[in-house]
Amino acid sequence: MPDKPKPGSIVHVEFHVKDRKKVENFYGSLFGWKFQEVPELNYSMFGLQPGNWPSGVINYIFVESIDPFQERIKKAGGKIIAPKMEIPGQGWFAVFEDPSGTRMALWQPSPESMQQQNR
Numbered sequence: 001m002p003d004k005p006k007p008g009s010i011v012h013v014e015f016h017v018k019d020r021k022k023v024e025n026f027y028g029s030l031f032g033w034k035f036q037e038v039p040e041l042n043y044s045m046f047g048l049q050p051g052n053w054p055s056g057v058i059n060y061i062f063v064e065s066i067d068p069f070q071e072r073i074k075k076a077g078g079k080i081i082a083p084k085m086e087i088p089g090q091g092w093f094a095v096f097e098d099p100s101g102t103r104m105a106l107w108q109p110s111p112e113s114m115q116q117q118n119r
Contacts, residue, residue: 007064008032019100020044026076026098030069031061058095060107066094069106089113 008031024044027033035044063069066084073080073096081103082095091109098104 007062023100058105060105063106066106066108
């Protein structure tokens with residue numbers, strides 16, 4: 001079984017944006033993500049764990065607590081689309097947009113769901 005993801009980690013996301021540096025600065029300031037530039041392709045890559053995400057879904061970013069990130073997202077130039085909501089017995093999520101309009105989500109598991117996962 002793979003290790004539990006660290007807060008702020010995801011597998012891979014490709015952003016099609018006009019201002020790549022602005023988006024890199026946004027996510028770098030929020031989650032400490034590091035980007036590797038591929039100059040010959042005018043592209044940057046990042047990722048903390050290998051894996052495969054199906055297309056057409058919002059990627060959920062694991063955080064210890066959603067509350068401080070909602071404010072940080074707004075201050076960094078993003079927008080909260082769906083504020084923190086509970087999924088009973090599972091945890092909480094909030095959907096946001098970065099400055100380019102790309103939608104992502106924060107995920108905070110409940111203590112109960114974490115205990116069930118560790119059994």
